[in-house]
Amino acid sequence: MAAAKSKYTPGSPAVDQAAQVLKCLVQQDKSDVSLTRLCNLVGIHKSKGYAILHSLMTHGIVIKNPVSKAYSLGPALIPMASKAKKNLPILHAAGDLPRILAEETRSSVLIGTIANHHFYVVAKHDGNTAIALTVRENQSLHITHGAHGKAIFAHLPPDEKQSIISAGRLEFYGSHMPWDMKMLEAQLAECRKKGYAADIGEVTRGITAVSAPVFDHNNRVCAAVVLVGTFGEDLADIYGRKTAALARQISQQCGAHE
Known part of the structure; x- marks a missing residue:
């Protein structure tokens, strides 16, 4: 034996x-x-x-x-973090485009990568200095949090989705808000159709966010672009499409293909 x-x-x-x-x-x-x-x-x-x-x-x-x-x-962590950030391909791929979008929309644009069920904000561009966004560069949020959560989750493979669900922490509508699976599935389907997800005052009242996924050379979602500000629902679709266009440009620079 x-x-x-x-x-x-x-x-x-x-x-x-x-x-x-x-x-x-x-x-x-x-x-x-x-x-x-x-x-x-x-x-x-x-x-x-x-x-x-x-x-x-x-x-x-x-x-x-x-x-x-x-x-x-x-x-001692400061030079380590600086080195790690400098070597991120997504920042090279994005170039100056996020800053241009932030200034055009007078909103804030975040670039974040995903790892271990978290969304790490690696760049932030403010297009409206009169409004301070509490999310900071180098901050980490849960991978399912708000608009970026929907944009990322909508494009994850089934096994990764199940892993996140099994962990028992879901923040699509905030950390303490209940959510309905049917409503979420409808929003995820809309995200896949339009290319972006929206959070219109769901996580924070008066704050609107739109987010689009970024894909790597294997066509796997690896990051997301988030545009957030005080703009109304009437501008969410316009800004959402602009955010999706930026995410596609970054994805192409990262080697993603149609």
């Missing part, structure tokens, strides 16, 4: 836990987090959390407040 093959999963648990600690620090509203809260959020013992944080501190990736004893992200 042949011996049963051992199940090998590549990866390092210690590195995985350190990554979870860093991601947790990024996602917290407060600039620093206590050891106890951090370990509770990540789901590790305090001794393990302390060891991870101490190692990260020796490299300047995490710093500790000498008074509060709380932890926050360190300055």
Whole structure:
């Protein structure tokens, strides 16, 4: 009888836990987090959390407040983030086009990439300095959040859709808003037809957003363009088509094909 093959999963648990600690620090509203809260959020013992944080501190990736004893992200991450952002193909593909659209519509244009069920804002262009958009460059949002959530989800393969649904966190209409599957399916179908998705005051009252997906050289959705502002429903279709056109241009530069 042949011996049963051992199940090998590549990866390092210690590195995985350190990554979870860093991601947790990024996602917290407060600039620093206590050891106890951090370990509770990540789901590790305090001794393990302390060891991870101490190692990260020796490299300047995490710093500790000498008074509060709380932890926050360190300055060593700044050149890492800058390097990572500089190497993103989507920013080279987009060029100056997002800024032009922002100024033309007097709205804000966001460019974001997707990874691990999150939407990472890698560029932001404000076309109306009189209105401050709370979403910041380098901020991360859930992959299903609002307009970009619908635009991305509408073009994901079934297995990835199911993975997101199974995770139990869906923010198509905001983090605490109920949603109806039939209504969502209708909006996703409309997105696939028109090339963009819309959020007309659903997540934030008085704020309208339209978003279109960006595809890579394998024709897989890899990012999205979001145009957001205080424009009314009467302009949503016009701006939506402009956003979809920009997303198509970026997709072509990324190697996508019809």
